[in-house]
Amino acid sequence: MEENKKMTMALCTGSFDKLIVAGIILSGAVAEDMDVEIYVLLYGAYAFKKENGAKIDTSSEYPELNRELKTSLESMNVPTWVDFFTTAKELGNVKFYICGTAGKIWGGEKVSDFIDLADDICGIGEYVDSAQNADVHMLI
Amino acid sequence: MTTEELQNTTADKVVDARGTACPGPLLAAKKAIGEISSGQVMEILSADEGTRRDIPKWATKKGHEYLGTIEDSGFFRIFMKKG
Numbered sequence: 001m002e003e004n005k006k007m008t009m010a011l012c013t014g015s016f017d018k019l020i021v022a023g024i025i026l027s028g029a030v031a032e033d034m035d036v037e038i039y040v041l042l043y044g045a046y047a048f049k050k051e052n053g054a055k056i057d058t059s060s061e062y063p064e065l066n067r068e069l070k071t072s073l074e075s076m077n078v079p080t081w082v083d084f085f086t087t088a089k090e091l092g093n094v095k096f097y098i099c100g101t102a103g104k105i106w107g108g109e110k111v112s113d114f115i116d117l118a119d120d121i122c123g124i125g126e127y128v129d130s131a132q133n134a135d136v137h138m139l140i
Numbered sequence: 141m142t143t144e145e146l147q148n149t150t151a152d153k154v155v156d157a158r159g160t161a162c163p164g165p166l167l168a169a170k171k172a173i174g175e176i177s178s179g180q181v182m183e184i185l186s187a188d189e190g191t192r193r194d195i196p197k198w199a200t201k202k203g204h205e206y207l208g209t210i211e212d213s214g215f216f217r218i219f220m221k222k223g
Binding site: 024027028030031032033076077078087091 | 159160161162163164166167169170171198201202
């Protein structure tokens with residue numbers, strides 16, 4: 001049987017708009033049966049902290065459009081970024097790895113300090129190796 | 141298939157994804173395809189314009205047969221046969 005294609009994503013953002021973009025792209029990848037590894041870096045790790053997660057609702061880009069964006073997304077029944085990621089994980093082979101340094105910046109040392117989606121804490125070497133072996137690699 | 145043939149087709153599974161925006165219908169199709177057998181027909185209802193192109197491409201790539209799309213009032217009926 002043909003091996004699944006691989007996607008590796010570096011998720012540096014903690015802005016909910018970009019997290020939704022990541023969730024939409026991830027959904028497409030899962031629909032294509034791609035194996036996906038997401039390396040959660042810097043502000044991404046902040047969004048993944050247990051006390052944050054779905055509560056994250058600020059965007060760094062065009063903050064004045066925050067309210068309009070949220071209203072539109074809600075009226076279109078677009079899921080939250082956490083829901084996107086959760087569904088993708090249920091449907092496919094998706095792993096989330098939190099960068100150890102980024103985790104520490106926000107006071108998270110163990111995987112249990114992050115939302116349940118997180119699979120493990122990782123080092124940068126693992127990310128670079130994953131990116132080298134991916135068919136699709138992206139930075140959000 | 142012609143529009144008339146599609147209109148006379150009774151799908152083995154109908155997936156109503158009209159309440160969702162992209163990628164909702166695609167994910168709904170992906171979920172539901174696992175619930176039917178090879179040779180059975182699935183109909184996806186979607187009000188999302190992008191899905192009209194997305195699902196046929198996805199279906200063909202995944203080894204299913206795209207049968208065609210009917211445009212209804214405000215939504216699309218997309219038919220595919222599981223490979």
